[in-house]
Amino acid sequence: MITGIAGDIGRSIAEILKNAFKDIEIIGTDIDKNFPYKLYCNNFVEGMPFSNPDYLKFLEEYVSKSQLLCIIPTSELEIRFFNEKRISHILDVPLIMASNNIMDIGFDKLKTIHFLSENNLPYPETILAKDFNYNLQLPCIAKSRTGAGSKEIFIVNTENFQSIIEKYPEWIFQELLLPENEEYTCGIFKSKKGIVKTITLKRTLKGGRTGYAEVVDNELINSLLFQVADSIKFNGSINIQLRLSGGEPKIFEINPRFSSTVKFRDMLGFKDLLWSIQDVIGEINEIDYNVNEIIGKKLYRADKEIIY
Template identity: 30%
Template sequence: MAQRIRVAVSGAGGGVGQSILKALQDSEYDVVALDGDRLAAGLYTTNRSYLVPRPADPDFLDRMLEICRAEKCRLLFPGLDTELRPLAENTDRFAEHGITVVVSSPEVVDIGDNKFRTYSILREHDISVPETVDMAVPGAQPPAFPFILKRREGGSRSKDVFLVRDAGDLAELTVDPAEFVAQEYIEGDEYTCGSVSFDGDCKGVIAMRRTLRDGDTYKAFAVRDQVVEDEVRKVIAAIKPFGACNVQLRVRDGKPYIFEINARCSGTTAARALCGFNEPRMIADYLCHQREPDFQVREQAVLRYWKELVVPNELIDELGRHGSLYRSGTDQL
């Protein structure tokens, strides 16, 4: 019997990492879960789990590589935005040991992280984007009301994102506008779109219309919309991400406007897998077995809800003491 291929998933306590873990449950791949917090739920849903340093820690890369080598992992799926840059800049270190980090180039990571760069690059490729103004430029004037104010770099789950309806809203803000971009507000349905691509070759796209709660997708509806899918393919051709890339957009009068790109899996990855588009599994199949992605999107609704995970105190204590946890049984997220 062939030995099962092992992959690592970091950020097991966050929405993205847990979504990747869910997508890989019941697959042919053994998963090693990684996180910096011993109370990260995802650490208790796999047979092998490790505590790792935070990305800013000087030992972060060495420890991640040490674990992946010890566990003979073929792939590493990052689940935290703060991990993307250090991992993207050091993929060669992992590749020397036969480990592929599923992360885009530093340039692509930067495009997604900097909202004004996102806007500029997409405009250069004739892709429709909301009018966006860098408020750090002296004399910069925002678009007409209403507009969105969002932090220029970083940010997730709608953190530091403000809908400014009028001058009164603008006057009440307690943040420094120079750290933000002002973006035209597009009225219309919002979509989160997943994609899998390698070397600019888009292997597949899924579009999901969504309802948000506190910045997270709360209800998602998989749809087959050729106009939206074609626009996402244009984005992929323009920036050439590696593996998964999440594209967020709104549709106004039948026209998609791209307002955000994240060059990674997303918190909606598990929902997409339930609709027939399993990004982590397709990526692993392609990189480990040279299988072309095969999928069939099912148009259906995915409704989210809270679920409790009971963890015995002795397991938490063991992980805290040793920094690793090995067990035969697992729980489902």
């Protein structure tokens, strides 16, 4: 079962699974019923928001009469809900998510900075908006401490900082990392046995997500990714957002979920979705993946028209 299947990550995950397994049966759920589900799943069940008091009951009732192997939640709000409730299974069916400890860190951007600081990992200077006292150079970035994606990010300057503080006191102000054309999205997969695989994409954003990217090999970034993996005992797939600023890679976000580049990465051989499923329902002893074989590969996101 894939929840949130009408979203870009849900659709990508469905396509990966259909390509990987000839006879797979995919059950899709989403609150959006105006969706060409037949292109992505065998059966579609209209879902409900996680905020609905009957949300868990809805999932349990479906699981009780089905033979599901696993459930893959794709909406970040849903994943946060499961993490806060410490839910790892619906009845006896496992959820495919990263472990709770890395979600606790990544879903709170201030906790992310504290984690990086405590482990001597590079990060941009970051404070709560309400604590601003000119100790952070302007212009800087303002963003939600717990928000998802880059939809609500503002540039803070001397003209607007006071109004932003008044409106969003619990947001964070963060050092503006320059240059803008040195942004990277990096995947880390870590198995329960501690096998670590990484991929680094130098990217250009379009509409808040990766529109163009190139697989790169940067020793400073490679080393940093393995330092992150070594600093906390977690398992699953996470995404690191960073910029090279002043010649140093600085991490500004850790996203503990499948990325919007999950299908790109699968096509390149970084199959973190399939590895995650295998690691949850069985175990992984080795992973056949060599990042050196894909250095220089370029990715481009294109729109697609669908009539159904």
